Amino acid sequence: MAPVIEWAIETKAKNLSDPTETPVSSIAPELREQLNAIELFGGGNGWAGAHEKEDARHRLHEFRGTGPLDPDAIGAYMLGRGLTDTAYKNIRKIVLELNR
Numbered sequence: 001m002a003p004v005i006e007w008a009i010e011t012k013a014k015n016l017s018d019p020t021e022t023p024v025s026s027i028a029p030e031l032r033e034q035l036n037a038i039e040l041f042g043g044g045n046g047w048a049g050a051h052e053k054e055d056a057r058h059r060l061h062e063f064r065g066t067g068p069l070d071p072d073a074i075g076a077y078m079l080g081r082g083l084t085d086t087a088y089k090n091i092r093k094i095v096l097e098l099n100r
Helices: 004-011 029-045 050-066 071-080 085-099
Strands: none
Touching: 004 071, 029 050, 029 071, 029 085, 050 085, 071 085
16 A cells, blocks of 8 residues: 555545545554654654654564564654654654664
């Protein structure tokens, strides 16, 4: 599924090609809850500080057991919640590092 779906869900965007279509998230509800907590702790400054980055790593690490996290989907989700392009780049970088 295209990561833009996560952005579309969060912004409540409509599919003009098929207005009856309801997009389905690829992000599990449990992960979504953690992403919301991560956003509250460090999203406002784009995870620029060491403490904010560590909090994000710690919260996301528990989801690694289910397979690699999708940095594009998570980034698009955060963009849909109104975060900046800098925040998008930083959260993607954190997720990519966790996937190594």
